[in-house]
Amino acid sequence: MADTEPTAVVSRYRRYKAGTKKVVGWLARSASTCCDVAAKFSCFQSGSTSRSEIKVPSKVLTALADIIASAEADVAVPKHILQVLEDVIELRTECATWYGAQAVSDSTDLAARNKSHQHFIKVLKEVHAMLSKSTNIQASATTTSQSEENKSSKSKKNKKGPRKNSLDKLANLFEMLDLEEPILTPLGEAPSPSSKPPNEWNGKSLSLEDDQDNEAVALWYFLTDMNDVRQNVRQLWLEYLEGQTRLAVAGMVTETALGMIERASNDFVRQWPGFTDWMSMPEYLRITIGINNNLVYLFCKYSNALTKHAAANPSPADLICPTASFLLRTFAEGAWTFQQSLTTSDSGSLGGHVDGNRLSAERPYSEFEEVLLFMLPALTSLKTWKECYELTKRPTQLNLSIHDHSKITDGLMSLIDANQDIPVLDTPIWLVFACQICMDINEVVQGMGTCGADGLLKTTTDIQNSLNEALTWVQKEMNVSAFATRKSEFQLLESLVAGFKDNIKTIRRLESAKKISPLDTDDTWVLYKSRCTIPGLEVLPYRAALMIHAFKDWSYDLLTGVGNDDHAIVAMAHLYGAAKGRGLLQVPWEDMIFLERIQSGRKPLVTKTRNEASIMEYLRHYAIDLGADVAATIKPEFPANLDWKRMLKNGKQVSNRLSELRWAFRERHEENQVLGHQRGNTYDVVLATFTDRRKREDQARGSMKSSSGQIKYSPLQLLQTLTGYSKRDEPRVNFDYAGFSRLSTYGYAFQILQVTAEFEAKSVPLSATPLAYVTRTLRAMIEKCGKDFFTKAQQQCSGRIPKSHLPKFENTRPDPSDDIAKLINKYPGLSVGTSRTTVEFYDSQGSTTRFNDLLYNNDMRKIMPQGMSKATHIIVPVEELGEAEETARRDLPDHKLTDVYEYYDLIWDGKREQIHGRNGF
Incomplete structure (x- = not known):
């Protein structure tokens, strides 16, 4: 399968393929200066080279290396070739180790497949050993200049020695790899520029012949990259809990991570179309999933596959995120049921109670299930408003919300489709990983999703005070004409800040009042509209954090002025x-x-x-x-x-403009007056800003790197660069x-x-x-x-x-770690994923019988919630819509309420001034 279009973020698989291509190309070109390789190897013969690419079998690599090592003329071995080869060996070894403990087929010949992995690694190690013995190992210009450039910083950071797979190492590695263009150097060209024996392979690209496990290798690298991103974001929110990271930074990095996941997943699916949705991955791995309450149990579908191997890290439970997939399935079912109740003319329930629509699904119990279903009515209505606006282009009061994008809300809205006969059950791969990240955040903050709204409330109050103070001083003491050019924008920001602040206060006031007595019609509608304006704000901390970041960007610009x-x-x-x-x-x-x-x-x-x-x-x-x-x-x-x-x-x-990243978002705002982060492509802006910045830095210091080449990042490099950049940026943004x-x-x-x-x-x-x-x-x-x-x-x-x-969270959840440790000791082959609210086990020796045995183990019963022996029903929580239909029928007696689009536009026009007043939108 051909590689997809190059991007600035380099996946493990792309790195692995580029590395093997680099090594194969160098081996073939160098060996061809010592002998006629076409006479020795059929892959180089004219009948095998009609296409633009020459595929070299792995068995030929050792022979090529032997030719180079035993040549009479001492062939120079560039040091960077050895470094690339070491990276390829390391990547393939990680993959082979994991697959040695996993089921990839129902074939009884799993041992032979594992042997194939190990054989290829052995070939690579033999090649490395032969080349390492060369007495003519030369440092390349790239590695030399980079080494000098980073010498002082590395000596300070790595006094105990450089970390394996450090970010510096990857940065150097990306400069050595051909990640954008094929190798066009002709075969027969010696490493020295002075030697150019021509032959028939000019213009041919060289690469390793694909092995039978190429698809399995690609899947492993993809899942591992996604897990790296997930663990990085989780760690960042743990730092937020400890006060080491501000909420705005955590939110910004999270949104960027979700954008990265979506892009990587879409690229993976295009390259490997056999993986159409999430379910295709466990099916390919032949993994069976059992669930009961907050327990997820994964084991191999075929008993003869894994009987002698212990599962290695990372656990398959972390790699495929089964809980997130089941929760999204629950959400899709709930969304379909809810929207059917809104659009079915004979239901008599447009916006009314749907308490009777219970969802029954064999799924794990999780605190995040409540979060998802809490957002369901608001997201359903937001999708309706958005579709109505796109169809009619008629202005609505929710125009801002129509543009109020975040990756998770956009992804969830894609599961809402009332036009289908059944719910949307084909869950996109990227959305499962995104949902898992949101679950992790919810778990880290102890289920207190309102901490984001708390932070936004404090930020909006601070900004409002600063704006009012600055505006008062300017108007009374300074030359007002100097301020006139930005006055309207000043007032717009103040209006938006006040609107969000009032929205949060309104939601909390009405929620508290509802606990005491039922709300009247107007208050019910106010509460519902407030939630629709920013869906998930009260339950997804990172959504509120994005708004904090956006408001700080805007206020930073204005207050600096x-x-x-x-x-x-x-x-x-x-x-x-x-x-x-x-x-x-x-x-x-x-x-x-x-x-x-x-x-x-x-x-x-x-x-x-x-x-x-x-x-x-x-x-x-x-x-x-x-x-x-x-x-x-x-x-x-x-x-x-x-x-x-x-x-x-x-x-x-x-x-x-001291902060290039914030200025990039500021420029986006100036294009059409929509808050910078709320357009769904934060990832693109971050990536473009950082690659442009590094390119300018390289040019300024006269780097050997081509100025036309795109700067490359691994997924973790980009997220860690963004985190460090954002933290360094904080003092100047917070300054008065x-x-x-x-x-x-x-x-x-x-x-x-x-x-x-x-x-x-x-x-x-x-x-x-x-x-x-x-x-x-x-x-x-x-x-x-x-x-x-x-x-x-x-x-x-x-x-x-x-x-x-510091944020205060009461830890009311018991820690199951001790009980989990007992289970792992009692059941060899058992490994556990990262989550703790829902515990995900992978059992390399598992079976249905063993799963049932686990369920009745005393230590397992301690992990599961008390009083829950089987999955429970969920009620879609939309009681806040109570009397909306009755209000609509009273106000619009001659209108048939069968078109939910028209209903929202008409009812809103008649009600907005009466029940909302000023809220900034």
């Missing part, structure tokens, strides 16, 4: 610099030091002035930073000759730039320095100048609150959150 208005930041920076440089001030101003540090590149915020310079020199540099021509500042008539109106347009400002507007304006600071310069020219002691008097006030201010902005920004950053502000 307020700080730059009237050049307040530059003004205070120059006053501080002059007072400190001339010895009037010894107290460090942490807030200003931070600002100067984050913008200290090619265009620093403040032009550096010698400490012993005159005040006139400080004044000149200040004028230059305000936008004056350098020539104008050295004329005798300075500063009277300054053209203030013209020069202020070019003055220095704190850049709102608008606060400087309350300290000074450019004119006030300029007058102080100008008068002081005049006094100094007349030999007046510096202690008697205006600068000295201002410095006293400045010193008092710095001593009192000179690091308030910086401290507040730091306290909102990952790993620096005060203990009093």
Whole structure:
């Protein structure tokens, strides 16, 4: 099967194929300089090379290596070829080890298949051993330059030695592999540029002949990549629980991970069309799945397949995520039932109670089941509104929600289809992994999905306060015209922030009231609409985290602008610099030091002035930073000759583009005024931003790498790069730039320095100048609150959150780890997956009989919830829709309520002002 179109994220399988291709190509070309390889091996003969690619059998590799090793002329062996070969051996060994314990076929000849894996690994190791003995191993230009480039950083990070499979190692490896174009170097060309014997294979690409287990190998690499992503996101949310990662960072990385999973899964399905949906994977692996309550039991379908092998890590339970698949099946059934009740004309239940529609499914019990079904009505209605908008293009009150994308909500809505005779049961592979990640998050936060809404509520309150304070100050104290260009956007952000804040408060108020007594019709509709606006906000923490990230992006841009208005930041920076440089001030101003540090590149915020310079020199540099021509500042008539109106347009400002990633999302917002992260392609923006950034860095330092080549990441590299980048970005985003507007304006600071310069020219002691008097006030201010902005920004950053502000979760769930350990000891061959709310076992020696035996084991009964001996029914929780139909029939007596699209538009137009008021949408 041909590889799919290259992307910047390199999967294990793509890495493995590119590695083998690199090694095979080098072996064939190098051996062909020593002898006529076509005479020795049929694969190189003219009748076998009619196509553009030459397939080399694995048995030929050792012979080629032997030719090179025994050649009279010493053939140089590039060091990077050995490194690539080591990586290929490692990847294939991992795969063979896992398949040695798994069932891939109902064939009784499993031992022969495992032997085939081991034989290929043996061939690769023999080739490596022969090449390693060469006395002419040469370091390539790529590895040499990269080694020098990373030498200092590696010595600091890896004092105990480099980590195996470290990110640095992968970065070097990707530079060695041909991940974008086929090998076009002709056979017969020696490693040395001076040797070019021509032959008939010019333009031929060389690769390893596909073995019978190619599909199995590809599946293993794909599942392992997906599990790596899952475990990385899970670890990030554990760090959030401990205060080491902020909610916004965790949410951003999660959405990126889900986008990566979707792209990787779609590529995998295109390349291997036999895997059409999730169920095709356990069927291919011949794995049977048994479920009972919160227990999932996986075992081999054929008893003769695995009797002598213990399951290796990772567990198949983690790789195929069976619980997530069953929960999505439950959701699809519930969505179909619910929408049927809405659209069936004779049901008499448009938006009414469907308590009687019980779902019966043999599935495990999980806390996340409640989360999924809680979102069902809102997602069903959101899909309806979205389809209506796309069909009619008529504006609706939920236009924002129509664009309010996240990967998980988009994926869940794909399972909602009332036009089918049966529910959507073919679950996309990527959606299962995405659901599993959301289950992990729910488990990590102890089922307290509302922590995301709590964080969003706090963030919106903080932003609202900052906006109101900045707006009040600008309108009262500053030149309002400087603010006019962004005023409408300022008000729009304030409106959206207030809307989300009110939405959360409304949901919580009405939910509390509903527990005491039934809600009336209007309140029922308000509650329902609030949930539809942001489906999953109350139960999916990462959804709220995305909104936090988006709002912070927007407020960062606007509040930076307020700080730059009237050049307040530059003004205070120059006053501080002059007072400190001339010895009037010894107290460090942490807030200003931070600002100067984050913008200290090619265009620093403040032009550096010698400490012993005159005040006139400080004044000149200040004028230059305000936008004056350098020539104008050295004329005798300075500063009277300054053209203030013209020069202020070019003055220095704190850049709102210091974060390239946030600016990328900001630009997307400017395209059509939709919040940056809410368009469903966060992954694409992150990837494009990072690859462009690394390419510029490589070009700036004169990297040997081709500037036209695309930068490559492994899945974990991309997520860890994003996490580190986002955490480093936090202080500058959290900083209160608008606060400087309350300290000074450019004119006030300029007058102080100008008068002081005049006094100094007349030999007046510096202690008697205006600068000295201002410095006293400045010193008092710095001593009192000179690091308030910086401290507040730091306290909102990952790993620096005060203990009093850490998220609090009550651990009410018993830890089953001890009981699980007892079971594993008692039943050889048993391994357990990562989840604990639903425990997923894989039994390499399993059977239906053994599963039943496990169910009655005392240790197993401790793991299962008390009082639940079999799967329970689930009621679709849509009671909040109680009297919606009755209201509609009263308001629209002549309208037949058979078209749910028309119903939503009509009922909303008549009700929005009456029951909602101002909520920001």
